[in-house]
Amino acid sequence: MSLKTNQLSLRFLGGAGTVTGSKTLVNFNGQKILVDCGLFQGVKSLRQQNWTDLDDSEEITDVILTHAHLDHCGYLPRLVRQGFKGAIHCTPITARLAEIILLDSAKIQEEDAAEANRKHYSKHSPAQPLYNTKDVHKCLQLFYTHEFDEWMVPGPDLRFRFIVNGHIPGSGMVELHAGSKIIVFSGDLGRIQPLIVPKPRKLPHCDLLILESTYGDRLHSILSPFEQLEELINKAYQRKGQVLIPSFAVERSQEIIYLLLKLMSEKKIAPQKIYLDSPMAAAVTEVLRNFYSFLHDPELRHALTQQFEVVSDHRASRTIVSMAEPKIVIAGSGMITGGRILHHLEAHISDPKTMVILPGFQAPGTRGHSLANRASEVKFFGKYHAVKAEIIQLHGLSAHADREEMVEWIKKSDQLPGRIVLNHGEPHSSDCLRVKLEHEFNIPVRVASANMELVLDF
Ligand SMILES: [Zn+2]
The missing domain is CATH 3.60.15.10 (Ribonuclease Z/Hydroxyacylglutathione hydrolase-like)
Structure with a gap:
């Protein structure tokens, strides 16, 4: 045999x-x-x-x-x-x-x-x-x-x-x-x-x-992204500035929203409007809605979803860009190589009250990398824009x-x-x-x- x-x-x-x-x-x-x-x-x-x-x-x-x-x-x-x-x-x-x-x-x-x-x-x-x-x-x-x-x-x-x-x-x-x-x-x-x-x-x-x-x-940073965000959002809120967060559509955007809503539900930051301005992130968030387990309390869910708006429509996005009141915007792309974040930056990057939070890896050669490395100006839509906003790299999210x-x-x-x-x-x-x-x-x-x-x- x-x-x-x-x-x-x-x-x-x-x-x-x-x-x-x-x-x-x-x-x-x-x-x-x-x-x-x-x-x-x-x-x-x-x-x-x-x-x-x-x-x-x-x-x-x-x-x-x-x-x-x-x-x-x-x-x-x-x-x-x-x-x-x-x-x-x-x-x-x-x-x-x-x-x-x-x-x-x-x-x-x-x-x-x-x-x-x-x-x-x-x-x-x-x-x-x-x-x-x-x-x-x-x-x-x-x-x-x-x-x-x-x-x-x-x-x-x-x-x-x-x-x-x-x-x-x-x-x-x-x-x-x-x-x-x-x-x-x-x-x-x-x-x-x-x-x-x-x-x-x-x-x-x-x-x-x-x-x-x-x-x-x-080894990842021992800094807690939760505590970093609390401090940053409060700082921007006090000076009545815009908070712009370039983010990847899958997972990172949802993590940021999770952290922000949790900070709000624990009253660590003031209630304020959060916009997720990305058609792809909007589709992904729809798939992942049940991942926000802390939102399962119906009252809390109702209160918090009032603060959070998903924007997939192109025209609605432009309206949000032109709104002067302070807000938090999460938009693609994650390394600012394109996407709707550029329109928000065009409107607000030269305002010293604005805060840009980079929550992810920024590859060399990208605008995100230039910003993280303190570039004084950044080029998009065919012209240079003076960087007066505060640029912050958020650590610990991976x-x-x-x-x-x-x-x-x-x-x-x-x-x-x-x-x-x-x-x-x-x-x-x-x-x-x-x-x-x-x-x-x-x-x-x-x-x-x-x-x-x-x-x-x-
Ligand atoms: Zn992977």
């Missing part, structure tokens, strides 16, 4: 040596499953990789999606264009958020291509979007949703489930059983005490843990665990993983985490490099 031999290998097609383009191809006895299907973002050499087709796109039977951020789902419509016809598995909230994010992404790509054609700056004639709205709709038809902890069987001797990982609403780590081997993909691992999503669950026993390493070399939180999470598992491979990190970050984990746990830890293949022996 011959023993059945299983073959299991992993290939890191993206999110290796970088934090974008997350894609890991699992090959189990010839069946190919992709875990995450993210878009490369940032520098040009990375973005260009989005234009190279995957070798295996027609042979992939399933995509397992850990969450809806673009660097994890943004390549899906392109994969569908390459002939992928399989199933895309995710949680119900991930599916709703991915729809909003992918449609927005397609719109940006279509607009960029149209702009390149108008201004003739593309090498290709005519310039094409990476994918369009039609591709996104095709892709959305392939989505299959699963609740957390529900097992799904995509093929013989294969099963997987999503487990809450505390990153963003709907996000989960993936526990995959292939034959006798268990692999856990952490996805983007959340904080030990997240603000609006449930805490990450315990790491299940596994032979191999694929762990993200975005903040493998860092949807990723830092180095210590990742160590703590592994420590809490009932049994340490057999070995760990680190992905989703800049090389320095991943390497710092590798050294730390080897020292703490004395198990083999390796950093994934682009296109690295890992064969698991049975």
Whole structure:
């Protein structure tokens, strides 16, 4: 009698040596499953990789999606264009958020291509979007949703489930059983005490843990965003100034609203009007309304929702821009590279009473980065605007665990993983985490490099 031999290998097609383009191809006895299907973002050499087709796109039977951020789902419509016809598995909230994010992404790509054609700056004639709205709709038809902890069987001797990982609403780590081997993909691992999503669950026993390493070399600020915001909002309120908060549509905007409404409900700041001025953030907030658990008290909910207005209409947005009375405005984009925040800044950035609060990471080269670095003027809409407003960077808000939180999470598992491979990190970050984990746990830890293949022996 011959023993059945299983073959299991992993290939890191993206999110290796970088934090974008997350894609890991699992090959189990010839069946190919992709875990995450993210878009490369940032520098040009990375973005260009989005234009190279995957070798295996027609042979992939399933995509397992850990969450809806673009660097994890943004390549899906392109994969569908390459002939992928399989199933895309995710949680119900991930599916709703991915729809909003992918449609927005397609719109940006279509607009960029149209702009390149108008201004003739593309090498290709005519310039094409990476994918369009039609591709996104095709892709959305392939989505299959699963609740957390529900097992799904995509093929013989294969099963997987999503487990809450505390990153963003709907996000989960993936526990995959292939034959006798268990692999856990952490996805983007959340904080030990997240603000609006449930805490990450315990790491299940596994032979191999694929762990993200975005903040493998860092510890988050110990400053409480709640206390910082209390002080800042009171200061701006006293001087009757505008508060402008550029923010990402998914999760960060909702966290800021959560903090502001909580401060109001605890009477730590005066009741004042908050506008969420972003069509995409408005759609996301609608999906996530039930995440404001502290609003479940009906009286409080009524009182607070009077203070909070979601603005999706373009004309209503312009009216709010021109209103002189003090208010708090949360608007995209998060790094001020575009979006409605520019109109608010145009009207108020040269007023010393205005306060601009930057709650997120600001990449070099963006207006947000210039402001954070005390630029005296900033250019948009074709002219320079003097920066007289007070610019503040808000610390402590992050949807990723830092180095210590990742160590703590592994420590809490009932049994340490057999070995760990680190992905989703800049090389320095991943390497710092590798050294730390080897020292703490004395198990083999390796950093994934682009296109690295890992064969698991049975
Ligand atoms: Zn993420």
